[in-house]
Amino acid sequence: MRGGTTLAIIGCGQIGTAILEVLLASLSQPCPNHQHQTLPNLSMKVKPTRFIACVNTQESVSRLRKQFGHFARSSFPNVQISQGRVAEAVQQADFVLLACKTSQAVEILGDTSLAESLAGKLLLSTCADLTARQIEQLIYHDATIESTETKRCYIVQARANSSFSVRQSATLISTTVAMADTIPRDFEDLTTWIFSSIGTVTFVPESVMNEASITSSLAPALFTVALEGIAKEAMARGLREPDALHLAAQAMKGTAELVLSKKDENKGLFAIDEVRDKALATSEGSGDRGLAVLRQAMVKDTFAEAMRQGMEKRDPNNAYLYSNW
Ligand SMILES: NC(=O)c1ccc[n+]([C@@H]2O[C@H](COP(=O)([O-])OP(=O)(O)OC[C@H]3O[C@@H](n4cnc5c(N)ncnc54)[C@H](OP(=O)(O)O)[C@@H]3O)[C@@H](O)[C@H]2O)c1
Secondary structure, rough: OOOOOEEEEEEOOHHHHHHHHHHHHHHHOOOOOOOOOOOOOOOOOOOEEEEEEEEEHHHHHHHHHHHHHHOOEEEEEOOEEEEOOOHHHHHHHEEEEOOHHHHHHHHHHHHOHHHHHHHOOOEEEOOOOOHHHHHHHHOOOOOOOOOOOOOOOEEEEEEOOOOHOOOEEEEEEEOOEEEOOOOOOOHHHHHHHHHHEEEEEEEEEEHHHHHHHHHHHOOOOOOOOHHHHHHHHHHOOOHHHHHHHHHHHHHHHHHHHHHHHHHOOOOOOOOHHHHHHHHHHHOOOHHHHHHHHHOOOOHOOOOHHHHHHHHHEEOOOEEOOOOOO
């Protein structure tokens, strides 16, 4: 039996398109190819097979038509492209993914007809600067639960990081759901299914959501410093820049894969020492000399301090402080 629920993507820009592309590929090609990791199992009862991609401009409609237009005539999966008709899309949908910029979300959610159309539905948001509570206020204003007849929606906040474009986002999902003690199991599974399309999914409580999201969003920036430092000396010794950076980046990717695979082998426990010792053993002594320099310079503490500053310092516009190297 094929499922038949509808997912409306309100704001099918970079993230929305990346998610839609993989979901469609996994639905239309049950055997995944190397570009699309396997998505977790999901009950047919909730699996979306119809998608409504909402955008604002004609330019975006043309982009989506070029990429997904052939799914408009297909019954499984099916894609409809909608320009601006958000209220209609939300009404037709079983689930809603809000993936536009925060300012756009504020405007969209100001439509008072949405509260009724969203009743009892799952509303997933990728808006980085909006908490589930803020979204709830935008939809229901200050109305108390008792003062409204309408059943509210389940609002779940998801924070992807910049690696979503290569399907390697370390996406965080808040376990705190606005207007509910817990998220129904089917909704949780659907959330995991949707965000697994762009990487991994980690559920964390709302109380540490900011810290967790800064960890996943700041870490890539800090890693680039290590990459540049490693490549710099390789270039000074005669390697071409593309080769030096490729070697360093591939080594970083391999290290990350090893660390993650050890976690799976060790039932959830990471074994970073093991990965480091193995790398040192194959470096014929040079690794020990290199690591001694990092220890002396207290590089580990410096990274920790960089994270601390990143978690504490925000500029007046709420953006993280940033300076060029
Ligand atoms: N990009 C990232 O690296 C990243 C990482 C983590 C989190 N996020 C968060 O994810 C959200 C989406 O980011 P993004 O980079 O995917 O944004 P984006 O590429 O700018 O996409 C936003 C989309 O919303 C559409 N839109 C705007 N107003 C609309 C309206 N009234 N009705 C229907 N559609 C409307 C836009 O359509 P038009 O193009 O036609 O105007 C566009 O397709 C943001 O809140 C961001 O904070 C982004």
